[in-house]
Amino acid sequence: MSDEMPPSSTNPISFERRNSLEKAIQNRPEAHELRERHILLNTNAAPALQAQQQELQRHKLTDSLNKAIASRPEKDALVERNILPDSTAAPALQNHQRELAAAMRRDSIEKHLQTRPSPAELIKEGILEANENPLDEP
Template identity: 30%
Template sequence: MTATDPSKVENSQRLDNFLTQRPDAQELVDKNILKDPKVAPAIQQQRDELSKARIQDTLRHKIDHRPTREELVEHHILEPSMGEDFQKMQDSLKGKITERPDRETLVQQGILADKE
């Protein structure tokens, strides 16, 4: 391979193109990609922690004060029949679980292997 290898020239041109189109540092700070070099790192960290805590508090408040199912039905967000279908399915599953055979029966029927 020579110094004028076409792939090296293309790579060099591509790199030059990327570098000329590269955003400046202030643009990256504005987009929150880089941290502002004018502000001390400890202050930036504290600001980030406060922001995170504020978001957590807001989410916790929204979750604690979310509307009940009945309120959602009253506001026509949920259909009342959805609860009935869910209740039927839940009752059906509870019935199947209570009627489930025990381990010994399953071993006798050859469904489970006896590990004793």
């Protein structure tokens, strides 16, 4: 037993570990920096009361969210105000439904533009006067 050396005095591993811990302690951030980075709690309460304070804040937040959810408008009101789409399709298909509706509108507009009457036809039908030409710029 007398042959054993105390681990802290001559053991090179513990000496290196000790030096690294000392350096880490020297570079350790201050308490206010840790509070700013939300690592330490920013509270004036005693450590024994901090858990209760956190629980109280959690309950306040829960109550606030429950109140907001209770006053949330119904789905029908949101559909009336065009906030939600009026769709009976599954949510996964609603995007495809919107794309299909837009494509159908584009096709309809293109069809109407292709069958659009010429200015001569409009003059013949009495919709335009002979001196009016919508293609001429003023």
